[in-house]
Amino acid sequence: MKNITVENLSAKIKSVIRDVPDFPKQGIIFKDITPFLNNPEIFSETVRFIADKYKNRGVSKVLGIEARGFILAAPIALELKAGFVPVRKKGKLPYKTVSGTYDLEYGQDTLQLHEDAVKKGEKILIIDDVLATGGTAKCACRMAEKLGAEIESIAMLIELEFLKGREKLQNYDLFSLVKY
């Protein structure tokens, strides 16, 4: 892990991300991270890089956004010796929840967080695989804040810069490893 730079790691990650045209619909080029996850060296290096970045910042909970966010957030939480907390789609969490909505192209969708998952004053790291419009990340931040927690940072594997999600999250610290 010595001397590894964002540029260096980003290039490695890009080498194992696959473009899938017309998914989930016509005209969209989907960034498929499954070849990255299938590569234990690069996946592991990425987890350690992100965990290293946050290790002295007092993060006690790592929130992963359903479903691909779970895959990155769980090992990062373990590296940081922080709790892992799932942010899930409506109806999936069994206990008492807080809810938040975010805009879709047409209509809205709802995310939920267990109300005992984060505590007042705790520092939170939010993780997802792709920052697109920023709607789900912002929704996750607001739910954690509703419970009195503090957003230390948001970390994304990939940022799709042309969708300008960063603008929606300008009140938060935001890190992304790979930019398109």
Added chain:
Amino acid sequence: MKNITVENLSAKIKSVIRDVPDFPKQGIIFKDITPFLNNPEIFSETVRFIADKYKNRGVSKVLGIEARGFILAAPIALELKAGFVPVRKKGKLPYKTVSGTYDLEYGQDTLQLHEDAVKKGEKILIIDDVLATGGTAKCACRMAEKLGAEIESIAMLIELEFLKGREKLQNYDLFSLVKY
């Protein structure tokens, strides 16, 4: 990690699993693992225990079943220096897939696996949080076998013994940490 037994670890895990009555429907007592995931000591010990169990068995891919299976499978894959492979619900994986179906109480559901995710002759470990009727695990095994891979084992955090999922999986090596 010295001298830790299944019984010992199982008791610890049970202490952080929450029973939620009437979820997802009336009469069902749901085993909520979110307090377990929120406890980095016990979650970490569990990941290391399962990874340790499989470390000399040549596993090159760890398959996690959507969505809670991802949370356990990703860090176990990294510990084993094996690739992580998501088994997803229909329509979620962007690239070419193989599909399998499993029975629900009424009707059927479909799981998918990328066709390049596992290779002929590879040894596979399948991971999920709960073994209930065994339908999804068996479906995951069959898809991996369709691609020529070999199921080294199936590991579950929790086994609901009264649902007899183990009977459906008797052709496979099966390990569960916590039994109810």
